[in-house]
Amino acid sequence: MLLRRTLAAVLTAGTLFLASACAGDNLASDDAADPTESSAAADKGSVTVAGQNFPEATLVASMYQQLLENGGYTVETKLVDSRDAYMPTFPDSVDIVPEYVGGIVNFLNSQENGGDASPFEAGDGEALAADGADLLDAAGITLLDVSPATDTNAFFVTKEYSEAEGVTALSDLEGKSVTLAAAPDCEGRLDCEGGLSDEYGIDITQVLPLGYASDQTYQSVISGEAELGETSTTDGTLDSQGLVVLEDDLQIQPAQNLVPAVGTDFLAEHADIADILNPLMAALTTEKLTELNGRIAVDREKPEDVATDFLTEAGLL
Template sequence: MTPKIHRSLALGAAAALTALTLAACGSDDSGDGGDTAPAADAVPLTLATQSFPEATLVGALYEVLLEANGYDVEVKAVESRDAYFGELSSGDVDVVPEYLAAVGDFLNTQANGEGAEPVTSSDPAATEAAVVPLAQDAGVTLLDLSDASSQNAFFVTAETAESESLTALSDLEGQSIVLAASPDCDGRADCEGGLSDVYGIDITEILPLGFASPETYAAVQDGEAQLGLTGTIDPNLEDEGLVLLEDDRGIQPAQNYVPAVNSDFLAEHEDLAGPLDELMAALDNDTINELLARITIDREQATDVAEDYLTEQGLI
């Protein structure tokens, strides 16, 4: 997209995201995830999600599914993994929708320190085998992986891509770049660290505007940043006039969706695993893109979209 066009879309997406976040943080009597309040004997469950559109959608799928299976779900929307993972380990949070390699890298750093040898790769099975023991040591159980996989991806405006013949991240090697991204991008091998170390891009500044957020789109559109962070699942890019650059040197590891559950909570509520595993089996990237478009473009409520999908699939 050329600078300063489609701004109404960006502002509309911002309003939609605000509404989604408020919906995700609803109280017990809000009616989210269904037309009736939870049953009196429903099991209290705290679900933490990160506060960007894709995470809001997946969190809503978990919320509606678990409410339908006898849980009284409280949703906590946070900005980064640091904000909830300690609570997941301690049991103050019970369930988190996770990404395989992202949680693996976090746990590896937590257990072995900054600079630890990476345990993740582009191979989901090998990454899962390496990450599961780290999760167990942290008091967390990972359930079944989904085929849906959302890796980090980086975009420029279509105008810039055409004028500078940019198709891949390696085309930016040696350039000084301002990056609009999530606050935890700094130093990560699949984010700023990989761009700097593997691609030789000089990241002069990270604007902490969020993952796939309207503010991140706008920063790149206006030229405040030259590169923005999103995911391989992002239905807004074409309408926003933005294009992804290929990860031609492979800094992105396997980021399959995976439920992360406090191990003690799961031991007490083993029935939790079945519905979540069924959901993981049903999801793929095409489905997520379709559902996410209903939220970010059509401005539907995340819980409404989740309930429609889960009902259509016979999951609730």
């Protein structure tokens, strides 16, 4: 998801979640103690999870934390405002990060080859992970299983506009003049105005820097000030606002499949981490992630509660 977050430079620390898995020894008298008995899971030590502090990332980080605690780990989760804030400490003092394939690969690419380096653009998560293998190896980071769930930049119109103009995919806007409400750094970017203009042939007459999936961007499109707005593919608020995402049929967005990023050395010492987190990746889909995001953004449910419900229903807890 997101080059927007990849390039962010905000270093403010966000919410800090602390939780521990209790797996202590039986402190009863010696004659009552049974060495074959244990708590719900053996104490496997501590693990530090870091991630970004926006609703979807908070949700997925909570899923990681609950699964790891259930697996016997004591978990400290640190959520911060941007990828730039935790990557300098990963994997030295951070063990696991809920990531997006395109986000972490292109972050490492820009760190290694400079901010002007051509981004990795594969539309498939597995292919993009393979393309970035050398960068990941050099950084001491291993990606676990890539989830089918993906969250990329997306562009929306009102349902009324879609029906009236016969627009369901971005290619349907070829040759049309539109105003775009988007993130402030959208202009010129391949995954935003640049790609819409150059790849799709859309005449972007103006970019209104109103924010990524912000209330101002929604209202700009709803009011007719802009025809097109920028959000994410897992935005759970669109339907309730009468908005609809257009298909990225030329796939200008780099793959942003969810994936656990783990310190390679840490994984070598704790191989069961893959067994704990890979089933979650298999269980998540883009549709399910969108539904869960809607419960947080629209229904105002707590991310940790939504995470518990999903993990329980999926048979992972």
